[in-house]
Amino acid sequence: MAETPVLTEYLLKLSTDADELKNFRAAQKGKTVVDYLAQQGLDSEQADAIESNDPHKIVKAVLEELRRLSALHKVDPKEKPLFGTPVTIVAPLGNFQQDHLHLTQ
Amino acid sequence: MSPRAGSLSVVGVGIRAPAQATLEGSSRIRSAEKVFSLVTDPLAEYWLRTLNNRTQSLCDLYSVGKDRFETYCEMVDRIMGAVREGLQVCVVAYGHPGVAAYPLHESVRRARIEGFAAEMLAGISAEDCLFAELGIDPIAGGCCSYEATDFLLRRRSCNPGGNLILWQVGVIAERGHKHEDVAWNRAGLAVLTGVLLETYPPDHEVVIFEAARLPACESYVERVALRDLPEAGVTAMSTLFVPPMTSAPIDDEMSRRLGLREPCRTPEESRS
Numbered sequence: 001m002a003e004t005p006v007l008t009e010y011l012l013k014l015s016t017d018a019d020e021l022k023n024f025r026a027a028q029k030g031k032t033v034v035d036y037l038a039q040q041g042l043d044s045e046q047a048d049a050i051e052s053n054d055p056h057k058i059v060k061a062v063l064e065e066l067r068r069l070s071a072l073h074k075v076d077p078k079e080k081p082l083f084g085t086p087v088t089i090v091a092p093l094g095n096f097q098q099d100h101l102h103l104t105q
Numbered sequence: 106m107s108p109r110a111g112s113l114s115v116v117g118v119g120i121r122a123p124a125q126a127t128l129e130g131s132s133r134i135r136s137a138e139k140v141f142s143l144v145t146d147p148l149a150e151y152w153l154r155t156l157n158n159r160t161q162s163l164c165d166l167y168s169v170g171k172d173r174f175e176t177y178c179e180m181v182d183r184i185m186g187a188v189r190e191g192l193q194v195c196v197v198a199y200g201h202p203g204v205a206a207y208p209l210h211e212s213v214r215r216a217r218i219e220g221f222a223a224e225m226l227a228g229i230s231a232e233d234c235l236f237a238e239l240g241i242d243p244i245a246g247g248c249c250s251y252e253a254t255d256f257l258l259r260r261r262s263c264n265p266g267g268n269l270i271l272w273q274v275g276v277i278a279e280r281g282h283k284h285e286d287v288a289w290n291r292a293g294l295a296v297l298t299g300v301l302l303e304t305y306p307p308d309h310e311v312v313i314f315e316a317a318r319l320p321a322c323e324s325y326v327e328r329v330a331l332r333d334l335p336e337a338g339v340t341a342m343s344t345l346f347v348p349p350m351t352s353a354p355i356d357d358e359m360s361r362r363l364g365l366r367e368p369c370r371t372p373e374e375s376r377s
Binding site: 053 | 123318
């Protein structure tokens with residue numbers, strides 16, 4: 001069973017789930033965001049990256065997570081379509097800094 | 106004559122994908138036989154692959170020191186190569202796929218000339234985010250929108266009674282490609298400031314805007330006096346908003362010609 005990219009999936013959830021975004025914003029406002037994110041399964045470095053509100057740090061944390069998982073697990077591409085696919089990430093913030101993620105199966 | 110086998114859909118997924126992606130765009134991505142991506146963060150790239158694992162990035166074609174136009178031509182060749190193979194191709198771009206997107210317009214144009222079905226589906230652009238987040242109505246006062254280098258090179262005129270939006274103020278006169286996460290050309294920014302100072306006073310407030318790309322982040326909004334623009338927090342992705350300095354007067358003669366009993370005024374003018 002492949003490990004889920006927790007940070008990446010959590011950011012996707014924040015993108016599409018208004019209730020989750022509301023809870024996240026409340027934790028941000030209450031200065032409890034790191035604890036809140038730990039409850040969502042993020043590790044301390046990932047939570048710190050999000051707390052920083054710095055897109056570069058968040059992008060870096062996402063890349064690190066995807067790299068680590070791809071190195072650890074042989075994953076069926078149908079199950080986790082990112083893995084096993086040569087991916088070029090342009091990060092951060094579209095300044096065309098290329099970071100080639102060749103995720104291996 | 107029926108269209109040839111092979112088709113092209115060019116789709117914009119907004120600045121914050123997947124939050125700003127549309128249903129029709131997502132549908133095209135899912136059903137495509139080949140997806141090419143031109144997105145700016147790993148979250149968007151990951152999300153695309155959850156929709157369609159036949160996704161390949163076009164971003165490997167960029168490299169430092171390479172003329173961007175050469176890169177764009179290679180993108181068109183790669184896209185059209187897949188269309189000519191008879192595949193249903195979807196190209197996914199961040200923002201609006203028709204804004205500052207030569208290779209995407211060119212691909213649609215060539216596909217149609219060669220008899221393939223081709224379409225472009227709108228996405229949310231940086232300008233759309235700017236209108237929403239800065240509270241700007243482009244219809245109120247009108248709005249001119251220029252790419253910054255083009256604005257300077259062609260000596261486009263400023264209308265101080267209207268809104269002005271300048272794209273790519275951090276990459277003025279840059280034909281290539283850099284890794285720096287700041288303005289690529291500060292000298293160009295200084296030239297732009299000088300030109301704007303021919304119309305606007307030095308203390309005229311302008312706004313540097315960069316829409317948030319990630320759901321946990323805020324958009325970057327910096328308000329500075331025009332004179333301070335060269336030192337402001339401009340990056341390669343920044344857009345500059347210059348608000349009106351004056352209100353354009355109403356022409357009474359035109360008002361009569363149009364049969365208006367009372368001149369049309371904006372809500373702001375009516376309140377004042």
